[in-house]
Amino acid sequence: MRRLLTLLLLLLGTATALPAAAQSGPTAAFPYTLNTEKLPNGLTVVRVPYPSQGIIAYVTVVRVGSRNEVEPGKTGFAHFFEHMMFKGTKNNPEGSREKVMGTFGFDDNAFTTDDVTVYYSYGPTAGLPKLIELEADRFRNLEYSEPAFQTEALAVLGEYHKNAAAPFLKMEEELNAAAFQRHTYRHTTLGFYEDIKAMPQAYQYSREFFQRWYTPDNTMLFIVGDFDDAKVMQLVRENYGPWNRKVAQVTVPTEPPQTGPRTAHIDWPQPTQPRQILAWRTPAASVTTMDAAIQTVLVDYLTGPTSPAYKSLVLDKQLVEEIGSDYSVHRDPNLFTLTATLKNEKDRDTVRLALLKEVSNLAAGKLDAARVKAIQDHERYGTLMSLQTPRDVGVRLAMYGGILGTPDGLQLHLQNLTKVKPAQLQEFAKKYLTANRIILLSLTPKVAGAGGTK
The missing domain is CATH 3.30.830.10 (Metalloenzyme, LuxS/M16 peptidase-like)
Structure with missing residues (x-):
């Protein structure tokens, strides 16, 4: 119930320091090898060989969720920004990325939780070079107009109304309100209703949100499937290497001890x-x-x-x-x-x-x-x-x-x-x-x- 986006389902700060390259071998509990490299800009790249015969999964996790929304009146932006990440760039305007993805047959989606935002694409290895180019472009160079932003804000408001028709959202809101007085877990991933209604007026803040959290040192990339590791890493370095923003530092309020039921x-x-x-x-x-x-x-x-x-x-x-x-x-x-x-x-x-x-x-x-x-x-x-x-x-x-x-x-x-x-x-x-x-x-x-x- 408490997770509006049903999935399996965290440490303060940025990702744990890694050597330039590392390998984690298979175990009884997890039978796959992780080949891990951290680029000079802080992006963690994990490749996992998997016997999938020409199929790959390309998963990007950004360590930003509703937990990071510390400013009053600005809840729900981690989830909202997940929507905006599909709006295109100067090199690949809105719709062009989806056209390419459709041509290759990629399944492409995303979800947001309290702590992270995850983007995933799933399809043929043949499309991986183009996918790397497209993904690096939007994470580095996302662009969208204020009218497009306002239109999507109304769509998010509609999503809230749809979820509010079932009891689970209300239960989550009331449980969070009872459990948390100061911590940002007090609001759901969707955000407070009044903040969602006010989103169309927050275009400039949305641009700041992107610069603040969508940074290489706040992001991990997982590539799983059938691919040439050396070629993939060459493409990743070429396309993601120029990405050079640094993650923001904010103080998430500490919840005081509970003194009674x-x-x-x-x-x-x-x-x-x-x-x-x-x-x-x-x-x-x-x-x-x-x-x-x-x-x-x-x-x-x-x-x-x-x-x-x-x-x-x-x-x-x-x-x-x-x-x-x-x-x-x-x-x-x-x-x-x-x-x-x-x-x-x-x-x-x-x-x-x-x-x-x-x-x-x-x-x-x-x-x-x-x-x-x-x-x-x-x-x-x-x-x-x-x-x-x-x-x-x-x-x-x-x-x-x-x-x-x-x-x-x-x-x-x-x-x-x-x-x-x-x-x-x-x-x-x-x-x-x-x-x-x-x-x-x-x-x-x-x-x-x-x-x-x-």
């Missing part, structure tokens, strides 16, 4: 099912701690199909349609959640207490070590099975690389997953999943729907 409630005016969220603010993902790996295991341990909560609430008593978590890795402390879609409003307290009981049991040391090991094995197997195409590999690498600040972030995370000990789950729950740190959000439909009553 918080609640939020939504009366939803349309038929839907009641929802319940339990949330706690928990540590950021980092390559130097086990916090992200622990929370990844906790998701399945508390709500997965082998958990007591799932067996009781979903299978036996059938009080909920589903339970789960919206946890994803973040650069700064964010939320670990337990979510439930109820069948009937009258069962809300029963469901909430059942989930709290599982957390309490965990904190008290009632642990099933065999189930922890099974979850770890399942995570490893699931990751391997999800890497079916160069695009799967490239997007996953880009997400973890951008959030964790190092191109091998995914491998490091997967290695940490295998190291999680049952005692660490208990320690984490005792420290972070406590009564005085909880945030409870409930949604009740005003009109009865799918068993909901009001």
Whole structure:
């Protein structure tokens, strides 16, 4: 629910320092080699050989998301700028890039999260030289007129209205408002509604945004598939080498400690099912701690199909349609959640207490070590099975690389997953999943729907 753009789904500052060239070999958890080079301008270029027979994925991650939007009145620009990046340059005016991409048969898209913006193209290796030229041009030389900017701003406003028609955006907004008082995670990736409405008047700011964040030292490029490495690197150096901007430095406000439980409630005016969220603010993902790996295991341990909560609430008593978590890795402390879609409003307290009981049991040391090991094995197997195409590999690498600040972030995370000990789950729950740190959000439909009553 909390990620408007459904994907898998971070460290302050720019990317971790790398030698001029480095190689990360395959492991049991990640069976592909990463050949990494950092250009003199700071651009990190990662090439991943993949047996895809003439197919490549070309994925660019910029370490800018809604987290970076620190100026009042200027939320939503990371997402908005994702749209503007398709508007063309002097050398390749709007529409010409898409025409070339279509000629080669490339699938081309992008998405924005709280912490990063990711652009990906997927298609034939034969088009790679032209693709490198086009991508370097737009990241160096993006151009668009004020009328084009204003037109796209209205399209983004329409996107907000479309998302607002379902309960998930409102739930995310209310949960963020309850959880964060100062940190920029308080607003969603789309931004505050009033700021989105005001975007057409912010043309000049948009130009500053591009200069501030779309810089080589704030960007990683992942090329995955079947290609000639030497030729690719020659083209990358030629086309990206002149890119010479430096990333801006801003201070993201630190969230003060939470001193007691918080609640939020939504009366939803349309038929839907009641929802319940339990949330706690928990540590950021980092390559130097086990916090992200622990929370990844906790998701399945508390709500997965082998958990007591799932067996009781979903299978036996059938009080909920589903339970789960919206946890994803973040650069700064964010939320670990337990979510439930109820069948009937009258069962809300029963469901909430059942989930709290599982957390309490965990904190008290009632642990099933065999189930922890099974979850770890399942995570490893699931990751391997999800890497079916160069695009799967490239997007996953880009997400973890951008959030964790190092191109091998995914491998490091997967290695940490295998190291999680049952005692660490208990320690984490005792420290972070406590009564005085909880945030409870409930949604009740005003009109009865799918068993909901009001």
